[in-house]
Each structure stands twice: as C-alpha cells, then as structure tokens.
Amino acid sequence: MRYSCIVQRLVYRYALLTRLAHWFGALAVAVLISSGLQIFNAAPYLDAADRSTPARRVLSIDSPADGVGRTTIFGRSFTTTGVLGWGSDGTGGEGARAFPGWLTIPAYQDLADGRRWHFFFAWVASFAWIAWLLSSAVKGNLGEMLLRPSDLRKLWPMQAYYLRLRREPPPHGTYNPLQKAAYTFVLFVLAPLIVLTGLALSPGIDAIAHPLTVLFGGRQFARLWHFVGMLLFVGFALVHIFQVVAQGFFNQMRSMISGWYRLRENESVGP
Amino acid sequence: MKRRLFIASSIAAALAGCAPIGTALNDNPGFHHFLGLEGSLDAALMGNLPGLAREYSLADISKHFPVDSLPTPMTSTYRSLLEHDFRNYTLSVVGAVERPLRLSLAQLQRMPQQRQITRHDCVEGWSAIGAWTGVPLRRILQLARPRREARYAIFRCMDSDDQGMPYYESLDMAQAYQPQTLLALQLNGEPIRPDHGAPVRLRVPTQLGYKSAKWVREIEVLGSFTHLYGGKGGYWEDQGYEWYAGI
16 A cells, blocks of 8 residues: 655656657657558558569458458468458448558548658658657767667566566666667667668669668568568557556656656656 | 546547548648648659669569559550551650651661660559660650750650540659660560550659550650649649659
C-alpha cells in the first residue's frame, strides 16, 4: 500500500523541440504506414528479387473469388476474408483489396493520392528525425538513450526482470538497457534503413546510386525490405504504446506534451 | 478500470481516426494541392540529374513482360496500320522545330539503332527487364532542330481510354536528350507486339513506366503543355500522378 504523502517531484524532461519532433514524427509515421499500405495495394505482392519474379514471391494478398480474401506467405495460403484480400473498399462497400479501407489513406483505392501523402510525409518524418537528433544532442540526453557496450551484459537481466524471473532490474539511468536497445535500433538502424529502401525503389535514385539498389538485392527486394521495416516499426510502436500505458499513461503523456514528468519514489532524475 | 477503458478507447479512437480524417483531407482541394507541391520539389531536385539507368545482361531479361496500360487501340486506323505491317505508319515531329519531320517505320529502322537492357519500373510497384532496340530520341530531335522556345517534347499516342481521352506524355528537353531515352522499335529482338505499343514506343528507363508511352504517333515540341487536355503534361498526370516520375 502506497501513501499519497510521498513527495513526488516534477522534472522538466523533454525540450519543446524534442516534443514537437516526437509528435510530428508519430503523425508522419502513422500517415506513412497507412499511405504505404495504399501504395502496396496497387501491386499486393512482394518478391525477393530485382525484377518481379513470381517464383520468388514471399507474400501475396489476393482475392481468388468474389467474397474471399487470401494471404499467401512463403507459399502457404490463409483465408483472410474481411481483412486482407477482401474487405472494406473505403466507400461503404466491400471488394477485392489487399489492405482494407480503414487502414489506408485515402480509404478508397487511389494510388496517385497514396503516393502524394507518402512522399509529403516522408519529408515530415525526416525533418522530425533531424530535429529530434539536434534537440537531444543539444540537451545532452542523446547519450542517455544510446545503447553502449556496457549495457549489453544488462540486457538479459532486464529481460529477466520483465519476465518476472528477477526481482530487481539491473541498475540503470533514465532509460533501461532494453529501452536503450529499442531506441537505438529504431532511430539509428531501422529509420535509416526504411528511408534507404524507400529511395532504392525510385528509378531516378537508382540511376544516380546503383549500389544502393544493388545493396538491397534490387528494386523488388528493396520493396520487400521496406515492408519488413514497416512491420518492425509497427512492432516497436505497439510495445512503445504498451509501455507508455504500463508506466503511467497520464504522466507519460503529460511529459511528452508539456515537458514535465512526475518522478516516482526511488526514481532518479538520471545521470 | 474506468481509467484503463479511457486509455484503451483513446488509443483506439486515435487509430480509427486516421483513415477517415486522412480521407476527408484528401478530398479537400486545397489540401490535396498542398500535398502535391512535394512532386514539384522532386522535379526541381531530381528532374535533371545526370544518372543513367542500370543496364542488365541478356540473362536478366524477364520471361514475362506484363501489359499494364490502356487497351491496344481498336480504331480502324490502327487496325489498318497493323494489317499492313505498319508500312503506312509515320512518326511526325512538329511544333517548335526548324525542320518538321515525317518518318516512316522503314526510315526509323535504317537509322543507327541503340539496344538497352533496362528495367521497367511500374508506378504500381512491379518491375520487368527487357532488351529494347530503337532510335535514341535525341537523334530525332537533332534532325528536327528544336527552336529556342522549345522546352518540352509532347508524345501523342494512338490509344485512348473508354471516355475517348487520348494518351499523351511529355518530357522536358534535358530528359528528351538523355542518352537512354529511346524510341523503341523492338523488344527482346522482335518487333514490338501490338499490346506493347507497336510499332513505336517511348522508353524512359530513369522514370516510372507511365512515361514510356506506347503507340506514339507524333512528337510535338512546345514551350509549355498547360493548354493540353488536363494541363498537367500527361494522361496519368492529369489524374493526379506526378509529372516527374522518377520517384
């Protein structure tokens, strides 16, 4: 039983630029995912090759018959009627569509408009990333977030703590070792990879930077990596949102909106 | 419990709001135009970069080259051309040129040919590799000698949609003179098939497939394209696709 007389301190945790970068970045990622699914719908399959190669198809979402949706992953087919392959057409009806209307921008099938949204918000996301990097570097908390070699041996103890195999988390600063690993991976590995695989899809970029497209295995392969990158980002976002809720939704949301975070008992301000 | 319900419902509302809000904004002409400004930025940044599309080897050629365009023309003019193996076909080069041209298929075939094995990237997402043989567009333009006011080459085609809207495309002069921009006569060593754009199709390997117009009948050199059809410089451009199709 906790008592309310515990002294709780408010600390100013996030600079204005950090907060703006976070929310613009979050908005941009949401738009990029839904407009990206719109673009995927125009050719709802992914091949592990440079040119389209049905023999190397990793994923396809189609409608073999009216009213039936089918998803095929590595040659195994699943009936996914109502969600993938056959579902909401975004105008109130149903039809053959890889991703349904409630997941895409715009809701109805429109490749040209999906591309407009996607390319516009790719800039928003990129500027948000740069703004976040600058603001964190200036404020000095970039160092707190980055995974360091000394954190590696703390990764398992932290995971063990989450799995309730350990009573106490390993000692750490503002961010625990798993958080650092997640943020470092998402911001410095995944985000750049998603941008680069996206650029590799562009014939104009390919013409000035062949090695980029070759690096990812060709254009269709880059499309596959771009999609996988999106799935990993969705995975991160789900865990991130879960953690925000689990760690105190209102306190976390306040800190990312106003900048002020209420420290809990025993919680350190950080190094 | 109420607190959890509130949290869960606010997250669900945020997610469910995405598509309807995005769709409403998409249908707002002002916002739609604002989003489209990004395409102009891309054209300014990348429209005339010096790069060359990657060239492949014979082994890389796609076994199946998809047909994904307006339907093959069914007009009596086109059927008649086809029946006579395009012996009566002429490619006109008109507009802001010193010397307008009318070139028969035989004349085009006698000009020095370039072969390129390049990848065709469709805006929908698929790609196919083919060996294209034909006359570099810049050779034709050098013969026609564009005048000073020339800024764009407009490609008028023989196909049209079910509303009767004809297909057309445009390139600026730098893109038209790009060494790989080709008036293709052959695909994989055979005369181009009717459904691939016989007898002459444009190939622009540094941009998306909709730039590579099929069934080209006339090249008009102009200072501007805003007075043509929808004013955006191409059939698909008039329907919202970017004029610079390198992305």
